[in-house]
Amino acid sequence: MDRTPHLLVVDDDREIRTLLSQFLTRHGFRVTGAKDGVEMMRTLDSARVDLIVLDLMMPGEDGLSLCRRLRATPETAQTPVIMLTAMGEETDRIVGLEMGADDYLAKPFSPRELLARVKAVLRRASGPPVAGGAVGKTLGFEGWTLDLAKRELRSPDGVLVQLSAGEYDLLVAFVEHPQRVLTRDQLLDLARGRSAVPFDRSIDVQVSRLRRKIEPDPADPTMIKTVRGGGYLFTPAVTGG
Amino acid sequence: MDRTPHLLVVDDDREIRTLLSQFLTRHGFRVTGAKDGVEMMRTLDSARVDLIVLDLMMPGEDGLSLCRRLRATPETAQTPVIMLTAMGEETDRIVGLEMGADDYLAKPFSPRELLARVKAVLRRASGPPVAGGAVGKTLGFEGWTLDLAKRELRSPDGVLVQLSAGEYDLLVAFVEHPQRVLTRDQLLDLARGRSAVPFDRSIDVQVSRLRRKIEPDPADPTMIKTVRGGGYLFTPAVTGG
């Protein structure tokens, strides 16, 4: 239940990043900063993000272009975006919202105002029913079927495998990042929405429990491989749909 | 997103309260009764109310005074009020409307007439949809049929399943947000119009009761799944027709 929302602040100005991070952290959010699109994408790749605060004007790829890319990517198409801009022109607002931003804030703004918008957007984001959106798909791997809408896993012979909430979340993290080494920290973030504390072994234990349910031979795992010193690797190819 | 409107009937005459509650409930509204201003305020404090039906003449604080207080309170200043009065004098009408009531009905009146006024005021108050929209629809899931107008649930084999008011409201909350994890807080808000207090287990108990009536095997629920640390998930796809 301590699923504190994870915000990603993308701004090339380090001072602003720091300021916003501190402020938002003090108000109960988990905040990651990114100075450009590359860092943003890297973070999105490896962590669960609930909302992105995105500066419009940035060197390199600008906010509009990034926002467009976010919307074009299935994994992030639903992630709310709040745009920041130095200019107060109305056209920006239009363009920003047309680009798929959920809200818009003109600099200079008070952190308090951003906080209000963040809360509002998050509330709104969890409001409307999903309907036939991107969420609710079914994923397959090596004959297994994972139903995201029903939170159900079926083995290749069609048997419903009972997973606990934690096992299911962990499996989703793997299935959504297949054939990539995921560190314990990343897994913890993806599956639990928290970051690791020193000597945290909970992921190891959970992986062990999950293997027991989906590996033919848990003692010699083939789907969830251990990468010594690195983390874990989900080896099967995943078919989406 | 649109829930069944929540009406608050304030009248010191218990017979009238009961009569109106039954009638309005049968026509698809959620109704709470209050015998005086104190009860009214208590309800408004803890639940979201869409419209208040307020008797003008009451012992203690009367309707006019209560209406004035409603208008002076920011939270309720926008809540529509329909005044009831035993006297047919025109002056009352004037005073009532000046006091901020949205409509006025002289006793004796037919419940049907009140129903029409309630729908009209709600339509006026909240723009396009509501009453006419949410009320009157029928939703289906896995063979079940939920009649929003009659507040009735039919099982796949056509049998009418008796639900208490609370069970029905909870089910509506689920059906209107299918395939999404809803926190206890959200459910409490959607179904009861109030927010959770620490150690609030009422939703758990109500879910348990609802499962007993709609799950094939309540011990191994498939429609209403528990998400540990998250809340509950209504898994069936809902057809809105």
Added chain:
DNA sequence: GCCGGCTGTTACACAGCGTTACCAATTCAC
């Protein structure tokens, strides 16, 4: 007024999860 159903609260049982501990496997130091 009394009765019956509904709802929230409480209490207890049970299962999931994180922590710890211990062991095995691997790597490192020499």
Added chain:
DNA sequence: GTGAATTGGTAACGCTGTGTAACAGCCGGC
């Protein structure tokens, strides 16, 4: 190559969250 150190697997345990029976209070029906 050998022993030490590091890393990972997992059994065991305790805390926490959830299911639900039992109870009590409230409200409406009569």
